[in-house]
Structure formats: C-alpha cells, structure tokens
Amino acid sequence: MSKITDKLREYRVDGYYTEFDYHWTMTVDLDRCTGCEACVVACQAENNLPIVGEKRMRQGREMKWIRVERYWDGDYPNARLNFIPMLCQQCDQAPCEIACPVFATYHNQDGLNAQVYNRCIGTRTCAVYCPYEVRFFNWFTYTWDEPLEQQLNPDVTVREKGVMEKCTFCIQRINRAKDAARDEDRRVGDGEAQPACAQACPTDAIVFGDRNDPDSAVSQKMQDPRAYEVLKELNTAPSVIYLKNARAPLHAEKDEGHHREEAAEAHAAAGEPRWADSGKAAS
Amino acid sequence: MSISVFEAARPVFTGLLVAVMVIVGAFVGHWAHGAWLNDHTPVQPIEFSHEVHAGENEIPCQYCHAWADRSATAGVPSVETCVGCHKGLSEVRGQPEIEKLFGYWERGEGIPWVKVHDTPDFVHFRHKPHIRAGVECQTCHGPVEEMARVTRRIDLNQDLRMPWCIDCHTEEQVANGRDCLTCHY
C-alpha cells in the first residue's frame, strides 16, 4: 500500500493547477469588436477546420472554434445589436476537464486547456459540460474537395471522425514561439505568439499574451475596469477576459413589459427547430 | 450419483487452456509480424547506400539532410545535391544505380524515396529541438552509417513508439517534456 501511495506522491506536482509557466490569456475588447468575423475565417484557415457542407450545417453541425454571437437589445426603432466572439475560454477550473474519462482533455503547465485528439474516444461529455459550447465533435471524417486539401496547415492534425476538437489558442504558434525563444535561451516575449484570430482582427479587439508577465499587453488590458468574465457565476476562471462594450444605454423607452416581451419572443423561438428538418436529415 | 468436479470441469480447463493458447499465440504472432514481416527495410527507388556515403566517405548527416537543425523535418536532399557531387565522380559513372540517378536528373523529376522512419500524422515530432539538444541522429535512426539499405530497428527504438519518447523525455527531464501538447496538436 505504501508503495502505491509513494508512487502517487511521485505523480503529484505542487501547484500544477495554480502556478503556470506561461499563463496564456486573451482579452477581447467588445468596444472595438465590430462583429466582422475575420477571426472566424482566420481560425478556420489556420486550424484545418473542415468545410462541413450545407446539409450538415442544417443539422447544426457547424464547426467554428471561434464564433461571433449576436444579441439584440430593444426593439425597433430602438434596436441594437451586440456582438461577442466566443471561443474556448481555456478555463483554469474547466468543467470539461473533470469530465473526460481518458484524460484527452486536461490542463497543462501553460494554463492551457489541452485537447489531445488521438487520445479522445468521443464520449462528448466535455462538450456537454462546457457552458460556453465551444467544443466541436467530428461527427464524420470530413474531406476536402480536391485540390482544397492543398491549403491545409501541415502543423495541425486533421481530425478524424469520433473525436472532439476545440480552440487551442493556436498551440502550434505558441510552440513555435517557445522553440524560437529556447534557441536564444529566453522567455517568449510579448506579442511573439499570436493566435490566428488575434492576428487577423482588423480592429485589434483581440489581444493575446502571457498573464504572468505584468508588462504584457494582456496584463495591462486586464486592469481595465471594463474587464469581466462571461458567466462568471459558474466560477470557471476563464483565460479569456472580455472588456465590456462602453456604449451608453439604449434610448430610454424601455418599459417594464419589455423584458417579458423578450422572454416571450425567446419562447416562441423555442418551439421552432433551429434547423428546418434536422430530424429526417440526419439519416 | 457423485461426479468428480475435476472430471466434470475437464472441458472447462481444456477450454481455458485453448483460450490462453490463442491469446499467447496472438501476442507471439503480433510480435513476429512486427519483427520480421513488417517492412522495416523498404526497397528504395535507387539502391542508395548510407554505408558508403555516411560510413566510408564520412559525409556528415546534415550535409544532405540539411534542415534537421532548423526545421521540423530533416528533409531529403534534392536531386541536384546528389548530382552536384556525382558529376565529378567519373569513377562510379556507368554503374546502373548511378545511371538511375542521372535518369531522374535528366527527366527533371524528383526521386520518390520510401519513408523508413515515420510517425503518425497526429505526432508533431520536430527535429530542430532534438538536434540542438545534442541528440545524435543514431539515437533514433540507428547506426545508419553501417546500413547499406536503411532499416528501422525495432529492438533499438521500439518502432518509434510513444513509450520510448516518454522514457527519454523523463530521463532527460525535458521542460514540459511529458505534456501531451508538446507533440500532439
């Protein structure tokens, strides 16, 4: 017995879940974000996301590691649309990590929520547990119409059917930056590792860097009073920090009944399948 | 009316033994396949001898596999690299294998070498950090300079499988060397 406990102790690393080498963090300034979705396509290009096709889109099987969510506020003529890019929040207390029976998803020493495709057996529990719904399942082995496959990024695995995938904060770019830094025997500098979405963002709404470095751009951005975490009440300790849109409240004709009306609208939409014929289309 | 339990259970024991034999046999078969039947020594389009080039002539590995210390892949030399030397080596001209090389050269084609050491697509092995950390090429590829035709020696590197990587990373205490994301992404 003592042998076993000794062995277990050997595996335990103090501070594994609290102190990270690098603590990769992203800030998304919603005041700058215009909802243009350049990040979405940049991600698709960088990470070999499949083209799922019209039929599977209708079945609700789109794959976008980062997406832009849209929320309406108010009604015509005082309507307003809000955008919020949603991607894997790389939570430090990730609900998905406890779920995976085979450790295909776990937390690593860079504060990243890792997803190991070749370990995944596809129970999809992590996706069910994820409150941000940013985990995507390979329902099929997706193929590219020849010669579209020639654009695939050789640094990223093409996933097969039956495995879960999600945003990696462009780990291939982080690894590359770390490689370069190691050659020069130094730490990765601010801005050297940039995920595809942050690189593409035309308004510089997305900023990426190491939170452990107090001088990094993200550390500075996180000090902003507008900073918040989405669904903070779930206590997931996300590594994606949003900066609230600073727009003034909508013109004030907002009455008491407004909220009820909104809810009614949501319920009306509820009865409606999101995908016209998802039931039959699947087979 | 009494029946010996051993007598009665005889078929059970026989059955169990048969099952054990099947399982043991399967392991033996799988091992044997890996050891002898798996093509560790594929026939290459040109009978290129590392023994001659790297062994006798002592050409450094990275003379031809020039990208090993810079890139994820070591790369195979271009036809031009081969021809560059062989143009001046009149003593071996006319040998059939050398003529094959010049055949490729004249047709302007690349040589379709068969991969000997290969990792699956979900493994992102990078040569650069290993070369820079001082790992000898032979550690993974075996004594290539002694091979007339390159072979993958399973006894040496366990068929380039993950336990072998892990062992080395553990021993050498590679920073985050056992993190899955080091190789799998």
Place this chain on the structure above:
Amino acid sequence: MVSRRDVFKFAGAGGVGVGAGLLLGEVNQRPLETLLSTHIPPEDFSPGLDTWYNTLCRMCPAGCGISVKVREGRARKIEGNAAHPVNRGGTCALGQASLNALYNPDRLRSPMRADGEGGFVPAPWDEAFEELVSRLNALEEFAMGRQAWVLTGGALSSGEEALSRFASALNARVLRLALDTTAAERAAAKAMYGFEGLPHYDIANADVIVSFGADFLGSWRSPIAYAKAYGDFRQGGQGGRGYLAQVEPRMSLTGANADEWLAAKPGAEGALALALAAELLRRGYGDAATSAWNGLSGAMSLEEAARHADVPAARVEALAGRLAAAKAPLALGGGAAGAGSNGTQALTAVAALNRVLGAAGGTVRPNLAHATAYSGLRDIEDFAAQAASGDVPMVILAGVDPVHDLPESLGIRKALERADFVVSLDSFLNDSASLADWVLATDNFLETWGDDISSPGAGMLTATLQQPVQKRLHDTLSVTDIILKLATRLGGAAAEALPHEDAQAFTRSEWEAAWESMGVSGDFNARFRRAQQDGVWAAALAEGMADELSPEAAAPQPPPAAEFAGGEAEYPFVFHPYATQGFREGVGANLPWMQELPDPLTSVAYGSWAEVNPATARELGLRTGDLVELESPAGKVSVPVVEYPGVRPDVVAMPLGHGHRANGRYARGRGANAASLLAAQSDSATGTLAWAATRVALRALGKRGRLIRTSGVSRTLGRQILGPDGEH
C-alpha cells in the same frame, strides 16, 4: 492427463492465435509513404519551415497588403501585412478565404471553348490565341465601324492600364462596371471640396461621426483600413471614446456598432444632412466659405427634416448638439444614401455638412489616388442597344461577371447572347462566362504579378506590389499575360502599345515609369526588390503632390425628393439591396468558407434571405424562414424572410452576391440574386445606376424556405453575457 487430442487442440489454438496476431499486425501496419525529393530546389525552399511572401489582396478593390504563408510550395494561410499602411496587419474574412479561390475545385484548369451545346471543352492556349487573333484581325478588316467592347471591373492598377491600352489600340469601348456609389461620391467631393477623387477620412482621430448610409465597417470603400481606425476611434484614440451615429434605413454592420442608429426613410438622408448643416450654421458654425451660403435657405428645418426622414426630432436635435460640441466631427456619406435617384445631391449635402463642421481639411483630407470612374447607365444602355441591333462583333469580359452582379434590367445578358463573339477572361465559369464562346482560364492573384494603388488610401500614397507566391496550379495565365500575348501576336498598334513580355515585365516598367514621373530617385532594381519584400511602397504626400481641398464651395442645393421605380400602391416596400463584406457583389459566393460563415447580422449561412421588420412580418403573418416572393417592376425572386429588428417597416432589405446560375458547386443555385430585382433607375446628377431606388411587393408563398441560421435565440434573456450589469 493430457491426451494427444488435447495437444493437437492446444497447438491448433496457438496457431490460430499466431495467425490472428499476424493479421492484427498486418492491419495495424502503417502504409508506406513516399518522400518525393525536389529536383532543383528554389532558393527559398526549406521543408518544414514557413516562407512568407508579401503581396496584394485582390478580393475587393480596397487593396490591402497581405502576407502569405507558403509551405512546401503551397500557399497555406493569408495574414495581413503589418507594414502595409492600409490594413496594418488586419484582414477581413473574404481576404482570408481567397485561398478557397486559389484551390477551388471548380476553378478553370485550362482555356475552355464552347461546344455549341451549352457546354465547354478544354482547349490548348494556342488554339485560343489563334482564334482570338483571327477574330481581332477580322474585326479590323471587316468590322465596318462596329466596335469591340471590353467589360472590366476597374481598379487603379497596371493590369487595368494594360487593358486600357489594348482597348484603345483596338479602338474598343471600355465599360467599367460595379454596383457602387463612386460616381456620386466623386461628384460630391468635386462640388464641396473642389477635389477630383475620393477624400481620405480620418476616422481614428474623429470624436463624433455621423454616417449617412456609409457601411465603412462592412463593405464601403476600404473596410479594413476603416476598421483599424475605428478601433482607435473607440478606445485608445484621441480624447477618449468617440461617438458614432448611423443614419440608414437598414442597420448595417456599422449601424450595429453605432452608438445610435437613426432609421431614416430611404432617400431622405440628404435632406437630413442638409438640415443639420443649416442648424449648425444657425448656431454660428462655419467658415468664410460657408457663411456665404446664407444659412442654406433652401434647407428644411431640423424638425421638418426629421419628420421627412421619419426619425424622432429630439434625437436629431441631440445629434446636432453633439456635433456642435465635437472637437473633430466627421460626416460620412455612401452606400444606399448615395445610390438613390438623388444620390449625388444627398452626398453633396453630407459633404456640405463636413464643410460646415470644419471637417474639410481636418478629418477629411485630400488623397492622391483618383478613384476609378465607373461607366454610367447611358453607356451600358448603349452597349445593350448596339448588341440588340447586332452591332457588337466582340466582347471581352476581363474578370467581371456583369450578368450576375448587375441588374438583369440593364440587358447585359441579352447583349452577351446577341454579341457575335464573347470571350471571358476568368478563373471560374461564372454566369457571364457561361455565355461566352471562349473562356480563358486566368491565374489566381496569388500566382501572378500586378499592383494596386489604394484608393481612398490611408492618408498617404500607397502602391502595393503583387507577386506570385507559388507556381501556377493549373494551365492558366493572368489577364495581363493574355493581353500582352494577344498584343504580340496581333502586331501593329497593339504590339506597339504593349511590347512587354509578360505581366512581370509590364508591372516593372509601369513602376519604373511611375517613379520616374514622381521624381523618386535611386536605383530602380534595389527599390523594386525592396517593394517586393515589403509588398508595398508608400510615401507621405509631399507638398503639391495632391490637390488641396479648395477653400470655397458653392452652396449645395437641397436634394430633390427621391424617386423610386414602381408605384407605392403596387409595390409598397422600398427595396434595400446591400453588399456584405463576405460576398460583396458575388465574389464570395464560390468560396466554401464564405458560404459557411454565418452572416454577421442575421447569422444566416448557405443562401440568401430578405429582411423584414418584425412588425411587418407580424402584419403579413410571416415568421422567420417563411418563403416569400419579392416582385419589383424589373423582376421577381423567392427567398426566405428573416425578421430583422434593424430594418424600417416600409423597407425590405436583401444582401447582394447570392443566386448564381453558374460559378461552381458552392455558388450555383444558392439563394436568390437581389440585383435581378433592380430597375434601371439612374442617379439624376451623374447618370450612374441608382441601385437603391426600386420598390418591391412582398407576397407570402405559404411555404417554408431553406434557411440555415446558426443562432438560436438572439436575446440575452437577462443572462450576464455582455457584461456585469446585464445588457449595458
């Protein structure tokens, strides 16, 4: 104990096991892969390492600089060129997706000849050139005054220059086609700033912006340059957070990001702008020039204009107050506001507002690049009429798809059908190319040479060099290559005008000439190589290089009431077509990434839709996804509706760029073409197409349409998603 039979059993079992093991090993064996060596590696070839080339994005006319990641000889990823002054490292979704065009499975792989039965067969280039040369020679000898026509998209580039020279050598007429408001904007700039071209707007340094229909974050002019500036305008710019008010009948991407959206009636934007200008003048604004306008006597009062535009007067009043208090105000005009029958007058009113605000010379600055002059409606009608009378011997389509992109009512389809000989220079068998006799497969822009002068630019003179980043994927040539080869084979005037060998040589000679004319000194080769490395050559505007804004302008005339094609009784809704960033007029339709990208505002993917106000939908008994028929005096289409809270109840909006009849598997048959509804209405001042001046009727078809939306419920339902205090 162990019998002989048992021994056999065990041996047999062992054998079976070994067999199974061998089989398992065989199944598990990785297939042998080959590693093809290069023959002679290019200098910059290094396996496993990225090579980056700076070049130019040609997906839209904005002219952003891009860096293309090339691995093992293939372009893999497109990123913004951080050194480029226009986009400063940013890219849009469409630019990223241009790889889909390069590797598109439906791209033409060789020249195609019409087989006379509606199909096309591949043919060698020599045959194509022979046919074209004989046709062109015949044209010279037997045309009897009939002219060939060249249809092009138009851009400030050397490729366009080659095309123009070629056309003039052939004495052909050139049509530059686009659904655009450039003409109106140029006219307005001429009238108010005394300046030829499109001014540069300094959004980053403005503090209050009022935009009349200009979707500068979506599709207007140079969205990435403006988005970069917008980021600074919002946060981290001068003097805190800027205020943006958007005046348009349908909330565009810019409207969605605005602090305030004023749902003005279509066609009333100009009157509103002018009323604001008058109000500000009344409040004592304006300089010497505008004080001569006598307070804009013809303008409506603010209240009247608000009523006319159907927006709350109090909010317009407040907006005037904001503008009056602003340090660096800016008014923008464009989009549908400039595409009505009174478009030019409306944009002139907006420019007048800038004058009154003192923005001219401040946030509105001159710009060296002269924008393309697009052809007016009269020219297009001319073309159609000549074709109808059988007087068009030859049409060259240089990378444009007017049959899809422009209104059906202009008669371009008929004209192409009637023309004697049509050749299309394109990468895809698009709607226009499928009417051609020959389709010459062209390079993707990542495979060839070229350049672009950014217009409206980034406040400085910016020329972007385009270079091939990889070998040609198929047996193709660039448009410029084709023109040059034709010129050489034709001889005569054409060969004289275009003696260059290929696109690279032509681009070099153009740059050499341009630098010489500008007096840029130094070694040309070194400088050109430098431009090739940087992807861009940019220079601050030197004194005297650009026309200054004129200090004076005549008082603007109040815009006339907007006229629409179709009676209000018969066609109760104003039709509002708009270009999205992803599709523009149709360029994004054959890119799978664009088809799969949900529309930023409605989250619709794969197909098009019509936007109606929820109240209107309720009135008509429509729900999102119901199929409706839209009918205008020019045509009809059926599309599913989307209830969109950001559109006026009397307006139906629809995105352009969908509904291709050809153009590859991703585009064909998806959605409906909004352009086919547009009537041939023209801008009263410039004579260009007024593409936002059509009325439509809307009829429910009682069926559900094929509508794919990626969003479920677009309300936060009180959840704290957008920030700690709920929605605000």
Place this chain on the structure above:
Amino acid sequence: MSSVLRQQMFDHGEPAYAEVNRDVIKALTTTTWRYWVTLGISAGAGLLFFFAPWIYQIIVGVGAAGMNRNAMWGTYLSNFIFWIGLSHSGTLLSAVLHITQSDWRKSIYRSAEAMTLFSLMTAALFVMVHVGRVWFVHWTFPVPNPMELWPNFRSPLMFDVMAIMTYLTASSVFIYMGSLPDFAAVRDASTGLRRRIYAILCFGWRGTGHEWHTLGWAYTFFAVLVIPLAVSVHSIVSWDFALSTVPGLHQTIFAPYFVCGAIYSGTAGIVTVMWMLRRFMGFGRYIGKLHIDNLSKLLLVLSLIWTYINICEVFTGWYADTSFENEAILYRIKDGPFAWLYWEMIFFCAVVPLLLFSRRIRQNWNVMLVISIVINIGMLTERFVIVASSLPRKFLPDVFGVYFPSLVEISITVGSFAIFTTLFLLFVKIFPAVSIYEVKETLNPLRKRQAPEQEARA
C-alpha cells in the same frame, strides 16, 4: 409462512416437491417450435435493428445519429440510463427481500436477477454505441501501460465504468451462486450432453450440509453487498448529469431521483417479465396473486416517491429563479418540442399508477401488464426528456438548438429491446427460471414427500 399467504403465492394450489422439479426442468427441456421462432425473430431483429445500423454508424461516424453541436448526447445516453435503471430492481429487490426473509421473493427472484444482468449488458452496449471511437473504448479501463496513461479518476464516466463493472460482476456472481443447487438438480434429472453441461455449471454440487451452509452464508453476504452497490450505481449514473453545470441537470436531487426512478422502472419491468413467464413458460402456478399484489404495492409507493421528487425538481428550479433554471423548466414543460413527452411521462408514471390503490387492479395480471408497460414507456421518455430538453439550451442563448433523434437512433433503440429479449429467451432455456430449491423451502413440509401422481398411486 402462513397458509393464507401460501395460498396466494400459488395460483392452483401448492405443488409437491417433485412437481416443482418437474415443472421447472420441463421448461428447460421441452422446447416448442414457437420458442425457436420467437428466438429467431428477436435475434434477427437485434441484428437488423441494432447491429446493422450500429455498423453503419461506425463506418460513417456518430453523425449517423441526430445529435448536433448543442445536443451532444441523445437517445443513446437516455437509453443507457433507461437500461441501467431497468437493471435496478432485480438484484436489489432480491437481495433486500432475502435479507428481510420475505418468502414471496423465492419464485420470482431468479428471473428478476436475470433481468438485471441482461439490462446491464444492454446498457453497456449503449455505451459502446454512444462513443465516437468505439475501437478505443478499452482506454477507459485502468490498464498499466508503458506510456503511463491512466483514465481520469475524477470523471463521472470513469465512476460509471467502475460502478457498472462492479455491479455486473456482483450481480452475475449473485445469480450464479443462487443457481448452483438448481443446476445440480437439472444435472441429476437429465442425461447425455445436457448432463455434462450442467455438471460443469453446478461446479460439482453434491448437496452436502457443508455446501448448503457455505452457500447460505455466501448468499447472504452477497445480498448485503449488492444493496449499497445497486443504490450507488444509479447515483453514480445520475452524476454523469448532475456533475455538469447544465441547467436542468445540475441538481442535487438527481441521485435519489435516479435511484428511485430506476427501482420504479425495474419493478415495472419485473411485472412485465413475470407476466411473460406465466403466460409463455407455464410458471403461473408459482407466480401468483401474492407476487403481483406485493409488486403492485411497491410500484405504487415508488410512483408516489417519484412524483414527489419530480415536484421537488421543478420547485427547486423555480425557487432558484435564475434565467437558466426558469428557461430550462419552461422549455421542458411548456415551450419545448418535447413538452408533450414531459406530460406524457407525468401521466404514465404519476397518474396511471394511482389506479393501484384498487386491490382489484393490483391483483389483475393483465391490467398490471398494461400498467407496467405504460410505466416503462413513461420512464423511457423521462430519460429522453431529461437529455433532449436540457442539453440544447444551456447558457448562451445564441447557440440554443433543438435535438431530434435520427432513424438510426430510433432503430437502435428498438433493436435494444430485441437484444434484451434474445438474452432473456436464452436465459430461460439455460437457467431454471424459477428457483427450485427455494420454492421448495416455502412449501408445506407435509407435502414434501410425494408428487400428486405418486400420491394417487399410493
């Protein structure tokens, strides 16, 4: 045991000892063509409806099912829970009744335990059907390996694997151990190959006092062991849901809710199976009024508990008054496309069982068959409703969706019943479906010696 109770236990009067042997063994030895046809149909249906679509799904990917980006779990998981639930009555009930020395269990417990076993196996099949890469499913077992890769012991799914394996092992041992004397009885009553087979199956049981003593001791030991195990298994299954943050699933009441529901559906399943045994296997004599009455009372109690927990569930959600919970409840019971299923489930599982207050209904086998099937339909939909109405609507309204099962899923669901039936049909031909020796324990000792015909002869 009182004679009144004994009267109720046996429908046509008490059998003699020899009769018990004869009746039970006859069910094993005489096989009609009807049996073979039924077996053929059910096995064929299992292949056609379960394995064929499953193989198709393995080839194309789990996309063959109707699940999508939001609803990552669907009928496979709800069916898994249903079958696990169905397994909960047999062994548990048998063990509880054994410990409390309720004699009426003795004629029904073996079939009930068999039901446990087979529904567990069916449930395990659903795990395999559910996962994306079934060929790697062995990674969930803690097998030592040179890569030092272990399963994640924090994962509720890992708990599941452990719990199910333990429960399966314990249940198999329990049923097998209890069958040893009966296997010996069959051995003794048969000849030839059958005799050899049962000689093996009974481990050479000779019926010595020592053997009986050991069996009794071991049986009780296992009975005590199995009870907490059974309770823990469905608690653990409920944690698959409850440990998530999904509104509508993240409930502390889920463990008792699932255990109660499991026993409920299991008991209903026992009633169905008992009816079948009476009707088709001729065990009517051994499974009588007392059994159906007791089982019905149990059902009634469980239905009331189940109803109470359902009310609690909705109440706590409503009391929390967060947008998440409110929307989840409203979607489940009012707005969602499966709201009608919710009310169907309430009607079937909470309203219909109220009929059981009537003794006449309780003791009417045919009516009870209908009610038990109705309850199980209700419980099947309960699991479906929980999964299908919670997952598509979690936290971010923008990604709200809808889930509908595909043809493949429906077919596999249907096929699973065929597989269960097939297994059970095989069981009744291998195991004595009614415990011979334990039924004898309940008989009047005075009738011990003779079978009726012997009596008549005497």
